Amino acid sequence: MRVLGIIGSPRVGGNTEILVNEVLTGAEEAGASTEKVFLNKLDIKPCQACNSCYKTGHCAQKDDMEPLLEKMEQSDLWILGTPIYWWGPTAQFKAFLDRWYHPKHQNFKGKHVIIVIPLGGGHERYARHTVGLLEDVLNYLSIELVETVLAPGFNRRGEVRNDTDLLIIAHNAGKDAIENSI
Numbered sequence: 001m002r003v004l005g006i007i008g009s010p011r012v013g014g015n016t017e018i019l020v021n022e023v024l025t026g027a028e029e030a031g032a033s034t035e036k037v038f039l040n041k042l043d044i045k046p047c048q049a050c051n052s053c054y055k056t057g058h059c060a061q062k063d064d065m066e067p068l069l070e071k072m073e074q075s076d077l078w079i080l081g082t083p084i085y086w087w088g089p090t091a092q093f094k095a096f097l098d099r100w101y102h103p104k105h106q107n108f109k110g111k112h113v114i115i116v117i118p119l120g121g122g123h124e125r126y127a128r129h130t131v132g133l134l135e136d137v138l139n140y141l142s143i144e145l146v147e148t149v150l151a152p153g154f155n156r157r158g159e160v161r162n163d164t165d166l167l168i169i170a171h172n173a174g175k176d177a178i179e180n181s182i
């Protein structure tokens, strides 16, 4: 099993990275091989709606997205992590998601996803638009949502590290997904 962690926060060592790391460690413990990418370190331009990808099979923008789509195709389980920014995902994550428009998304059917979302607000409802957005996209593309890990009430970089219960939930999400052979 190959697992790909995709981090939509610009903060290295932030709450998203810590939780995604924990999911990946759990998956490794169950025998998976893992890899992690930081969207903020990649060059992923916003979709231009030119439909080149449908005409030529390739995006007209030569940036890091097509190699990332290939990595996604080669992985069985994706850990999609983004903090909440103004009730939505980060701009980096939304630009990445818009680029799924590429016809390669037809190969996404049957993939598995664990969503990871930290947020500063103290209640899970502040993540509802982002959770709904991802649930609808995944459902539309016949991708299976295995688990959603929400972490409300964390603002400072790395603060989630103090919540042992949440770290265990994230760890077990990765471990269980692999042990149950997703």
Ligand SMILES: Cc1cc2nc3c(=O)[nH]c(=O)nc-3n(C[C@H](O)[C@H](O)[C@H](O)COP(=O)(O)O)c2cc1C
Pocket (backbone or CB within 6 Å): 009, 010, 011, 013, 014, 015, 016, 017, 083, 084, 085, 086, 087, 088, 118, 119, 120, 121, 122, 126, 154, 155, 156, 157, 158
């Ligand atoms: C630009 C910006 C917008 C934010 N908007 C929200 C929001 O609408 N609701 C919320 O609960 N937290 C909001 N937050 C707080 C982050 O979701 C929170 O700090 C999160 O833990 C950051 O995760 P990270 O450490 O992985 O970057 C915002 C933070 C930033 C920087």
